[in-house]
Amino acid sequence: MSCGPEFDLIERLFGQPQTAGPATPGMAALQHPAALGIGDDAALLAPLPAGEQLVFASDLLVEGRHYFPEVDPRSLGHKLLAVNLSDLAAMGARPLAYTLSMAIRRSRVAAPEQDPRARWLVELAAGLRGLADETGCTLVGGDTVGLPDDQPETFSLAVLGTVPVGHALRRDGLVVGDQLWVSGHLGDGAWGVRHRVINQRLGWPVPRLGLGERLRGLAHAAIDISDGLSSELLHLGRASARRLGQSLVLQVRLDALQACLGPAIRAAVDQGEPGLLEACRQAADSGDEYELCFSAPAQAGPALAALSADLGLPLTCIGEVCADAATATAAGPSARLVWWGPDNQPLPTDQCPSGGFDHFRAEVSGG
């Protein structure tokens, strides 16, 4: 962690009052995670409560790849943290603390306080802090590097969360017979990128932390939708097939996504373009959604319905996990998706969603 003017910057914009004394064993760590926050070589966290284990994730967002240069800095600040918290949500974890590293243009720092370039960072900090306060995730450290004005900026966060020992939601927990579910709505991420509109989903994604915590004990496996439902389903399938030593086929009803199209893409459908099934395909490939995709046994249905009502968050059953005798290959257990159409027939390959986002090809993308 570097110091100097750059460090003062983080302390000034993002800093919070520090606990002065050394950490006291047994203090309420989840309420006061940082015994010693910003300002030392590293952050020193209060001891975890007994029976909790750590969850650790990091993400990098690059200007022009993950967000448009003209982004509202407050929403960017929100999103930086949201995409990381979404990873915690997918594990069923509760946020604890995060570090922030920024490679930013020097002009943002050198500019006088009222200059829009200086304002930009203040707004970014406000967006970050808003979500951090709301979710109980404390900034405990950071690093800032100055860039020339012609270079794209980069932000990197690392987040820590906690989960009761043995109760984390994992990708590899699918069980044959499980139902597959998605939370909230899908499709507005891709819609916004395609039309270069920073809608609610692209600008202010909501990490499903409450849902993640409540799914502990109900769901068998979970993942967050950052690259697109279709590719996340394959991740669930492959990790679980490896664990089970059993090939899997995930049977998914494309038209089930009708029920969870996002408001932007839904409005477009209502105006006639795209068609409903094409919108479902786009929703299945849409990254930047930060909803959860999870599996649960059929008997969890009533509990999930109650949970949905309680959270005010739609939960939609989209398919089922089946054993796959057909694909036992020499390479070991594998997983595949079968998309079903409205006529209850498997869709031909060219009508299926294409499967997720590749940062090494595309221009602006999911976090």
Added chain:
Amino acid sequence: MSCGPEFDLIERLFGQPQTAGPATPGMAALQHPAALGIGDDAALLAPLPAGEQLVFASDLLVEGRHYFPEVDPRSLGHKLLAVNLSDLAAMGARPLAYTLSMAIRRSRVAAPEQDPRARWLVELAAGLRGLADETGCTLVGGDTVGLPDDQPETFSLAVLGTVPVGHALRRDGLVVGDQLWVSGHLGDGAWGVRHRVINQRLGWPVPRLGLGERLRGLAHAAIDISDGLSSELLHLGRASARRLGQSLVLQVRLDALQACLGPAIRAAVDQGEPGLLEACRQAADSGDEYELCFSAPAQAGPALAALSADLGLPLTCIGEVCADAATATAAGPSARLVWWGPDNQPLPTDQCPSGGFDHFRAEVSGG
């Protein structure tokens, strides 16, 4: 944490065999920190042993700012981790796990296996893994973003370490009467940058983890030297003055640094340029050193001498912490440095080290 081809890349280059089952409470966490490593939304770490608390740091390295584009990728891999482990060392912590985020040129990934561009990443991974294995720090997650060929690459690591509760070394622990010490040698960092030579210090810095752990209970305060001794001393002084409610003056003998000049700058002095005192000044301002600067009571001298012999690492006493009646300002307790010359007189300001590194000004710099 993103998936897709970029994810496969991290798994292929950096991945290690994973523990299959859920975390078992009471397992030897420090030997096997990752119950679930690369490949889920986040890493799930085994529960910490009772009586340990977490230390958390992150750092960002940017091509052209922190390292030359022509850097040996293996040494860059080493350095990425080393600069973060140095922060843990300065806290007296033991490494546990880390995440790696990379924004790298697409051509490195698209190139065929034997292409030098593809080789580059393999070498980087080898450098990282070498130091990770040596220090027991496990890669548990990561994120990769593809860049066009004209953009500078960026690497961001976040590291976790552990320390017995209440025994972390902090910046704010200086006590009036403490002696000030530095480990190893100084000056080669700045020397290498100035002459654009990637010497041992710039290319293969050694995080002083063993020293950090052994200083617990001996030292009152510690910091690692990433931006330069002179600025790190001020950090120690200011943080401690705040804690003590007492202004401090750190009396430092510039010529004491003669004893710990690095081999590259020492060789230059032997050839007549720079002069010895100028070399000491450069050593005091040299970033990228990753030695520790710490304070200890005078009676710790014999124990430190024994520790130095045991580790085969020079420890040099360079000064003393004094109360400062002169600078009790309205802004509250403060700290200042007084540099003493070989004639036992305080040096005039224009002959003092200038005080650390500013990433918002310089071109290539310490991590």
